[in-house]
Amino acid sequence: MKKDIKVPLLFLAPALVLMLIFMILPIFVSFYLSLTDFNVFALVDWSKAKFIGLENYRKLLNDELFWKALKNTLYFVAIGVPCAIIFSLSFAILLNRPDIIGRNLFRVGFYLPHITTTVAIAVVWKWVLNPRYGILNWALSLFGITGPSWLGDPRWAMPAIIMLVVWKGLGYNIIIFLAGLQNIPEHLYEAAQIDGANRWQQLFHITIPLLRPTTFFVTVMTLIGYLQLFAEPYMLTDGGPLNSTLSIVLYMYRQGFKFFNLGYASAIAYVLFGIIFVATLIQMKFRDEEIQY
Amino acid sequence: MKEKIFLIEKIIVHLVVLLGLIVMIAPFLWMLSTSFKSTKAIFRFPPDWIPNNPTLINYTKLFQTLDFLTPFKNTIIVAFSITTLSLLICSMAGYAFAKFQFPGRDKLFLGLLGTLMIPGQITMIPVFLLLKKLGLLNSYLGLILPGLASAFSIFFMRQFIRTIPDELLEAARIDGASELYIFFKIILPLCKPALATLGIFNFTGSWNSFLWPLIIATDEKMYTLPVAIANLGGQYQTEYGLQMAGAVIVVLPVIIVFLMAQKYFIRGITLSGLKG
Numbered sequence: 135m136k137k138d139i140k141v142p143l144l145f146l147a148p149a150l151v152l153m154l155i156f157m158i159l160p161i162f163v164s165f166y167l168s169l170t171d172f173n174v175f176a177l178v179d180w181s182k183a184k185f186i187g188l189e190n191y192r193k194l195l196n197d198e199l200f201w202k203a204l205k206n207t208l209y210f211v212a213i214g215v216p217c218a219i220i221f222s223l224s225f226a227i228l229l230n231r232p233d234i235i236g237r238n239l240f241r242v243g244f245y246l247p248h249i250t251t252t253v254a255i256a257v258v259w260k261w262v263l264n265p266r267y268g269i270l271n272w273a274l275s276l277f278g279i280t281g282p283s284w285l286g287d288p289r290w291a292m293p294a295i296i297m298l299v300v301w302k303g304l305g306y307n308i309i310i311f312l313a314g315l316q317n318i319p320e321h322l323y324e325a326a327q328i329d330g331a332n333r334w335q336q337l338f339h340i341t342i343p344l345l346r347p348t349t350f351f352v353t354v355m356t357l358i359g360y361l362q363l364f365a366e367p368y369m370l371t372d373g374g375p376l377n378s379t380l381s382i383v384l385y386m387y388r389q390g391f392k393f394f395n396l397g398y399a400s401a402i403a404y405v406l407f408g409i410i411f412v413a414t415l416i417q418m419k420f421r422d423e424e425i426q427y
Numbered sequence: 428m429k430e431k432i433f434l435i436e437k438i439i440v441h442l443v444v445l446l447g448l449i450v451m452i453a454p455f456l457w458m459l460s461t462s463f464k465s466t467k468a469i470f471r472f473p474p475d476w477i478p479n480n481p482t483l484i485n486y487t488k489l490f491q492t493l494d495f496l497t498p499f500k501n502t503i504i505v506a507f508s509i510t511t512l513s514l515l516i517c518s519m520a521g522y523a524f525a526k527f528q529f530p531g532r533d534k535l536f537l538g539l540l541g542t543l544m545i546p547g548q549i550t551m552i553p554v555f556l557l558l559k560k561l562g563l564l565n566s567y568l569g570l571i572l573p574g575l576a577s578a579f580s581i582f583f584m585r586q587f588i589r590t591i592p593d594e595l596l597e598a599a600r601i602d603g604a605s606e607l608y609i610f611f612k613i614i615l616p617l618c619k620p621a622l623a624t625l626g627i628f629n630f631t632g633s634w635n636s637f638l639w640p641l642i643i644a645t646d647e648k649m650y651t652l653p654v655a656i657a658n659l660g661g662q663y664q665t666e667y668g669l670q671m672a673g674a675v676i677v678v679l680p681v682i683i684v685f686l687m688a689q690k691y692f693i694r695g696i697t698l699s700g701l702k703g
Contacts, residue, residue, distance in 0.1 A: 141606050142527035149520035152576035157542055160553035167552060177559070228444050233437055242689055243448045246455065249685050249692070251635035253653040254674035257660055258458040261667050267472055269457055304451070306696060313697040362546055365637050369657060383548055391642055396552050403548045414544045 164400050172397035183397065190401035200402065202377050203385040206292065210381065211360045214296045218356050219349065222304050226311030227341065241312075245305030252302070256369030259298050260285070263370075285371050288378035295366050295379055303359070307352050314348030315341070354417040358410050382406050455678070462486070462671035469667050485672035495676065497648060498655035502634060502677075504567060505651060509574045509633040510626050516575055518622065521584025522614055526596060536585075542578045547638070555642055565646040574633055580625055583698065587621035588614060624695040627688050631681050652677040 167183075168190055170176075176183035194200050229240055247255060262268050263284040271281030284294040318341065326336050342349075364383040367373055373380035373388075382402065390399030456476070461469060463481040489495045524536050554573050555564075563569035591614065599609050615622070640651040650658070656673040663669050685692060 138527070139529045142523040142529050142532075144606075145519040145523035145527075145610070148516045149576045149581060152516065152572070153539070153542070153578070155557070156554055156573040156576070157545070157550055160550035160557075161545060163553035163556075164549050177556075180556075225444065225447055228440050231440060234444070235441065240444055240448055241693070242686070244451050245689075245692070246682065246685070247451060249631050249635075249681050250455075250678045251637065251653050251681070253635075253637050253656050254458075254678045255454070257656060257670045257674045258454045260660070261461065261671070262454055262457065267470055267474065269453065269474060272473055301451070309693060309696045358544075358546075362548065369660060386548060387638070390552055391555075396556070400552050403546075403552065407546055407549050410544065410546050 165404060167397050168400035168404050170397045172395075172400075174394035177394055177396070186397075190398050191405075193398065194401055194405065199377065199380065200385060203380045203382050204405075206378065206380055207361060207363060207382045210292060210296060210299075210363055211357060213293075214299055214360050215353060215356050217296065218300045218303055218307060218360075219353055221300060222307035222352070223311055223345075223349065225304065226308045226315060227337070229308065230312055230315045241305070241309065243305075244308055247302045247304070248306045252365040253369060255298070255302060256366055259294075260370055263294050286375060288376045291371050291375060291379045295363075295370060298366055298370075299360070299363070303356065307356065310352055311345070311348060314345050317348075318344045350417070350420060354413060357413055361406065361410055361413070458671050458674050458678070461668060462675045464668050466666065466668060485666075485668040486676075488669060489672050489676070493659070495652075495655060495673065498650040498652045499676070501567075501570075501644075501649060502652045505570045505640075506630055506633040508567070508571045510630045512571070513575045513577060513580060513629055514622055514626055517577060517580035517625075518584045518588070518615065518618060519610065520576075520581045521586075521588050522610060524581065524585040525588035526591075526593070539578045539581060551639070551642065558643065565644055565649045567649075569643045570640055570649070570651070573639065574636070577629075580629065583625055584618065584621060586698075587618055591617055620691075623688070624691040624698070627684060627691050628695045630684065634677075634681055 169185060169187055170183045171186050171189070172183040225244065228234070229237055234240070262270050265271055265281065265283040265286065268281075268284075270284070274281040282290045284290050322340050322344075323336055326340060331339065362383050363381040364387065367379040367381055367384050368387070371379045373384050383406065386399045386402040386406070389395045389402060457474075460476055460478055462485055463478045463483070464475075465480065465482050465484065468475065468478060468480065524532065550573075558564055558569045558573075563572075595613060596609055599613055604612075635653065636651075637653040637657070640654045641657070644650050644654055652673075656670070656677060659666075659670055659673050
């Protein structure tokens with residue numbers, strides 16, 4: 135270890151300057167903006183923006199569309215996160231079996247949607263979900279089910295988006311779960327087998343409890359990611375029908391970059407930040423209490 | 428008897444994961460298939476998985492009429508610049524955090540990690556305003572600069588550089604090597620596996636990035652592929668073949684990189700997942 139401040143500072147400088155300009159300062163500026171009425175006129179001349187205190191936040195409280203977006207996002211999270219966890223955990227446990235043939239092929243296949251851009255995925259899914267010509271309703275028709283008009287029906291549009299998002303992130307979560315599964319000591323299973331525990335008992339008494347830190351981590355990361363839902367509803371439904379898929383970030387984008395109400399949009403961003411912050415704090419608190427084995 | 432039960436169980440498990448695999452890749456196969464179909468063939472029900480009369484018309488239209496070469500070029504320029512510059516900048520910072528002792532180092536590092544929980548939407552508006560003021564909307568710089576320094580990349584490189592023995596650096600210093608020489612000729616070559624992992628990560632991330640280019644690139648000449656495809660969806664709503672061809676073009680390079688480098692991918696994911 136060298137104790138000289140000049141050299142490390144030289145190595146740090148580019149990253150620090152960039153972080154300061156594009157990350158740290160904007161956090162504060164954004165908060166300040168949320169206290170102003172910065173709009174399309176101020177965009178031309180910054181001095182036109184007026185300080186209005188907490189007015190934007192007060193307006194948010196009475197903004198029906200914002201509440202709708204918040205409710206939609208929470209609905210999306212409440213259904214989407216458990217689905218994501220259950221599916222990825224189940225597949226990870228299956229893929230972790232020593233007798234699985236071609237595990238690598240499965241891993242690659244499941245991971246494919248995650249690495250591809252949401253925009254392209256959304257284009258494809260729009261067609262998959264097409265009520266008349268799409269493969270989803272075609273597949274359902276094989277079982278004698280008439281599928282709904284997914285994206286045209288306010289009741290089904292959000293479930294369709296949940297399906298897409300869960301599908302897309304499955305492979306990522308599976309890989310993290312697989313890594314967690316590999317950390318469970320083999321001898322625990324051997325001991326359980328000697329004691330006569332069957333597969334299900336091993337699953338519920340060893341695998342799932344010992345996987346808890348990983349499950350918790352995946353849950354919170356998924357939650358934080360899902361709270362930022364944007365590209366899927368932007369591409370598939372543009373928030374519709376009847377605003378049933380309008381998410382917080384989509385609403386922020388609309389206010390900020392369509393109507394250029396940048397002060398108001400900043401307030402929305404800060405509310406989102408608050409929600410995510412709370413989620414992160416809860417995670418950190420539980421992480422300290424992580425079980426040891 | 429018990430053997431037989433195990434065999435049946437084994438078959439069921441394989442069937443379940445196989446079904447899962449089909450669900451995961453079917454949309455991609457359909458995308459590929461549809462991109463080679465004429466408009467008439469697209470609206471056939473039940474759908475053909477293999478086009479009857481495959482046609483390149485969607486691709487020729489994309490590149491000739493709609494000039495997809497421009498967004499393709501833009502995406503390549505932006506993704507490559509972000510990847511290489513970010514690797515350089517973040518490994519420099521990672522090196523400073525890993526191998527130097529200076530006042531406030533640990534606090535600075537913790538603060539850096541703290542920024543990981545800031546959602547991108549918070550910084551978006553001020554950065555947009557700043558870049559507008561600097562006249563950098565619709566410019567490569569505007570697309571590239573905000574993506575260069577990342578707390579995660581710095582953290583990732585620091586973790587790796589810490590495993591390089593101090594003695595190696597001390598020996599080089601005694602031999603009179605300059606700090607820059609040490610960084611470029613000793614540290615960076617030893618970091619090849621970490622740089623590859625992170626590079627692939629950053630590359631796919633910036634290749635796929637959507638919201639930021641959507642905000643910064645308002646002029647068609649500066650569109651990246653995801654933005655161009657999103658616009659295609661708006662303007663050519665019913666031309667599914669065209670949209671699919673666009674999707675194939677943005678997805679295919681990433682899939683190829685992924686298939687070649689999946690070992691690194693898995694490593695990157697596990698690292699980011701378990702230690703993040």
